Amino acid sequence: MSEQRHGDSGADLNLVGVTKSFGAFTAVDDLSLTVPQGSFFALLGASGCGKTTTLRMIAGLEEPTAGRILLGDQDVTRLRPYKRPVNTVFQSYALFPHLNISDNVAFGLRRRGVKGVADQVERMLRLVDLESFGKRKPAQLSGGQQQRVALARALINHPQVLLLDEPLGALDLKLRRQMQVELKRIQTEVGITFVHVTHDQEEAMTMADTVAVMNAGKIEQLGSPVEMYDYPGTAFVANFLGQSNLFAGGVTGRSGDDVLVEAHGARFSLPATRARAADGSVWLGVRPEKMHLAAALDKVPAGHQSVTGIITDSSYVGVSTQYLVRPAWGDELTVFVPNSGVAAPLAVASEVTVHWRPEHAFLLSRPEGQTVAPVVDAEALA
Amino acid sequence: MSALGHVGGSTGTPAKLEKPRKRWLPYLLLLPGGLWLILFFAVPAIQLFATSLYDPSGSLEEGYAMTWQFSNYADAASEYLPHFMRSLGYAALTTVICLLLGYPLAYAIALKGGRWKNLLLICVIAPFFTSFLIRTLAWKVILSDNGWVVTTLDALHVPLPDGRLLATTPAVIAGLVYNFLPFMVLPLYASLEKLDPRLLEAAGDLYARPVARFTRVALPLSMPGVVAGTLLTFIPAAGDYINAQLLGTNRQYMIGNVIQSKFLRVGDYPNAAALSFTLMAAILVLVFVYVRRAGTDEVL
Ligand SMILES: Nc1ncnc2c1ncn2[C@@H]1O[C@H](COP(=O)(O)OP(=O)(O)OP(=O)(O)O)[C@@H](O)[C@H]1O
Numbered sequence A: 001m002s003e004q005r006h007g008d009s010g011a012d013l014n015l016v017g018v019t020k021s022f023g024a025f026t027a028v029d030d031l032s033l034t035v036p037q038g039s040f041f042a043l044l045g046a047s048g049c050g051k052t053t054t055l056r057m058i059a060g061l062e063e064p065t066a067g068r069i070l071l072g073d074q075d076v077t078r079l080r081p082y083k084r085p086v087n088t089v090f091q092s093y094a095l096f097p098h099l100n101i102s103d104n105v106a107f108g109l110r111r112r113g114v115k116g117v118a119d120q121v122e123r124m125l126r127l128v129d130l131e132s133f134g135k136r137k138p139a140q141l142s143g144g145q146q147q148r149v150a151l152a153r154a155l156i157n158h159p160q161v162l163l164l165d166e167p168l169g170a171l172d173l174k175l176r177r178q179m180q181v182e183l184k185r186i187q188t189e190v191g192i193t194f195v196h197v198t199h200d201q202e203e204a205m206t207m208a209d210t211v212a213v214m215n216a217g218k219i220e221q222l223g224s225p226v227e228m229y230d231y232p233g234t235a236f237v238a239n240f241l242g243q244s245n246l247f248a249g250g251v252t253g254r255s256g257d258d259v260l261v262e263a264h265g266a267r268f269s270l271p272a273t274r275a276r277a278a279d280g281s282v283w284l285g286v287r288p289e290k291m292h293l294a295a296a297l298d299k300v301p302a303g304h305q306s307v308t309g310i311i312t313d314s315s316y317v318g319v320s321t322q323y324l325v326r327p328a329w330g331d332e333l334t335v336f337v338p339n340s341g342v343a344a345p346l347a348v349a350s351e352v353t354v355h356w357r358p359e360h361a362f363l364l365s366r367p368e369g370q371t372v373a374p375v376v377d378a379e380a381l382a
Numbered sequence B: 001m002s003a004l005g006h007v008g009g010s011t012g013t014p015a016k017l018e019k020p021r022k023r024w025l026p027y028l029l030l031l032p033g034g035l036w037l038i039l040f041f042a043v044p045a046i047q048l049f050a051t052s053l054y055d056p057s058g059s060l061e062e063g064y065a066m067t068w069q070f071s072n073y074a075d076a077a078s079e080y081l082p083h084f085m086r087s088l089g090y091a092a093l094t095t096v097i098c099l100l101l102g103y104p105l106a107y108a109i110a111l112k113g114g115r116w117k118n119l120l121l122i123c124v125i126a127p128f129f130t131s132f133l134i135r136t137l138a139w140k141v142i143l144s145d146n147g148w149v150v151t152t153l154d155a156l157h158v159p160l161p162d163g164r165l166l167a168t169t170p171a172v173i174a175g176l177v178y179n180f181l182p183f184m185v186l187p188l189y190a191s192l193e194k195l196d197p198r199l200l201e202a203a204g205d206l207y208a209r210p211v212a213r214f215t216r217v218a219l220p221l222s223m224p225g226v227v228a229g230t231l232l233t234f235i236p237a238a239g240d241y242i243n244a245q246l247l248g249t250n251r252q253y254m255i256g257n258v259i260q261s262k263f264l265r266v267g268d269y270p271n272a273a274a275l276s277f278t279l280m281a282a283i284l285v286l287v288f289v290y291v292r293r294a295g296t297d298e299v300l
C-alpha cells in the first residue's frame, strides 16, 4: 500500500447534469454530484433506481445521453474505459474464468506493462484472506471468495476512483464487517476515492463520509450520514435511511422560533431550524427511538409533544422492544424503547402516551394530496 | 445425508424407499449409436483396411487375393507424396483463411448481431440449401475465362496469372474456402455466443486495449470453437476432390482426386484403399498433435 495514487490534488469526481436513457426509459435523470478526492461516497437506493448505470457511466462502460463527467479538470465523458484511472468491482464479479486467481488479480497491472507483479499479487491476496488460492480457477471458489477476488483485482491498480457495485453483498455478516473495516482502512491509507453502491444502509452509514440516496434516477438527498439521519430532506429519505413516523398535516403559523403544525386534529410545534417547509402541507416526522412511552398523560415531561394511543403490538428484539401504537386516527406509530431495565414492559392493548422533545421532530414538505408516506419496498432492497 | 440417515434409523428402512440406481441405463442409451457405428464405420473400415492389403493385380470382376501386400502403402506413399503434401497444404491454407474470415464474422454475429442474429445465421448456412456440386459448378461459371469476374478485372487492368482465374491454385483454394466457411463459422459462433460481454467490459475496465481484450479474453475463451471449427474445416478439406476437379487442373489435383480416380475409373481398389488409409492416419496424427497443443480441456 505504499505506492502513490495516479493523480494528485484536485482530482474530485464531478458529474454534471448526467442523464442516461434507454429508449424512452430514463434510468439516470439529470444527475449532478461532486465526490471530493479521497472521500468515501456511498450510493444508496432501491433496486433499479439507476445506481449501476451511474457507476457504468463513471467507468466509461456506458456513454451518458447528456451531461459531463469530470475527473479533476479532465473531461472523461467520452474517454474509453481503459484510459480512465478508474476501476470497478462488478456486481456480477466478472472474473476471467480461463485465468487463475493470481492472473485475474495481476490482469490490470500487466495490461499497464508493470513487471514483476508477483509480490503485489501475493500481498493483495493476503489482504483479502485468499493467499493459498492463487492457483485456483474462479469456478473453484465460493461466491464470497470470488467477490473478494473481484475486490483484489480492482484494488491492486490503485485507481484514482474505485467503483464498488455492492461488493460485499455475498459475504456473511462476520466477513462483511471484516471487509468493511479493511476497505475503510485501505481507503484512508491510500486515499483512493471510493464510490460504493450498497443496499445495506447500515453499511453506508458506518463507512461513508457522504451518503447519497437515489430514487428513480435522481439523487433524493446527499449529505453526511449523521445529517441525513438526523434531519432527512424528504419523506423518501426519512423512510429509506432507518424508519420514521410521519404525520400528514399542515402548518398553521409561527410562534416565536417555533413552527406550529396541525395534524389529525392535534397540535404540535417544533423549532423552525428543524423545518424544511414553512407553510402548506407537511410531514411531521419523528424517529422511533426518539419517541418515548408514558403510562399516562401526566407522566409526560414538561415541554414534550405527545399523542395518546393503544399498544397494538410489541416485539422484543433484545437491545430494545419495538412497540406499535395506534393513535385515534389509525396509522400506527413505531416506538423503540431501549431495554435498559429502567421501565417495566408495557402490555399490548393498554393505553399509552407517546411523547418526544420538539427539537427531535423534523418537518418536510408534503405534496398536496399525498397522505401515505412513500415507503420503501423491503422486497426491492433484498 | 447424515440427517436423512438419522431419520431413517428411527422410522424404519429408508433404503427401501430409494429405487436401485439403473446402472444399465447409460449402456442402453449408447446402444443405437454404438450399433450404428459398428455397422457403418467399424465394419467398412476393417473391410477397407483388408482391401488395402490385397494383391493389386486382381480386379473387381475377377476378385482379389489377400496377399498382405504392405507394399501397397509404400507404393502409394512414394508415387503420390506430392498429392498428399498438396492436400495437406491446401487444407491448411483453407483453414487459415476460413479462420481469418470466419472469426470476425462469427464475432460480429454473436456479440453485435442483436435481433438480427438468427437472420445472419441463416445467411451463413443458406448455401447448404443448394448441393455442394451445383455450387462449385456455379463457381466454375463465375470464374470462367469469359465470365464477368475475369472481364471486369481485365477492364480494370488487374493482372492475373496466365490471364485467367479458373484452373489456377487460387481458384481451388477459393472454392475450398467458400465451401467450408460455414463449418468454421458455426462452431465459432456457438462458443462466442456463450462469451459473457461483461468479461470484455471488465477487461476494458482493467486497462486492456481492444487488442489485449481480444487476445487475453475473447480468444482464449473461444478456443473450443476455434479448435472445433479448424477440425471441421481441415479434415474434410484435406479429403476433398470436387474443388480441385472443377476449379483446377491436374496440377492442382489433391489426394482425393487420386483416390477417386483409382476407385472409380481405374478400379485399382487395393491401392485406393491404401491411399485412403494413409490419408486417414496422417489426418489423425495431425489432429491429435493439434488438439494436444491447443489444450482445449484447459479452457472452460
Ligand atoms: N441496457 C439497458 N437497457 C434498458 N434498460 C436498462 C439497461 N440497463 C439498465 N436498465 C434499466 O435502468 C434501470 C436502472 O438500472 P440499474 O442497473 O442502474 O439499477 P440498480 O440501481 O443498480 O439496481 P440494483 O440495486 O438492482 O442493482 C432499471 O430499471 C433497468 O431495468
Ligand SMILES: [Mg+2]
Residues within 6 Å of the ligand: A051, A052, A053, A091, A165
Ligand atoms: Mg445494480
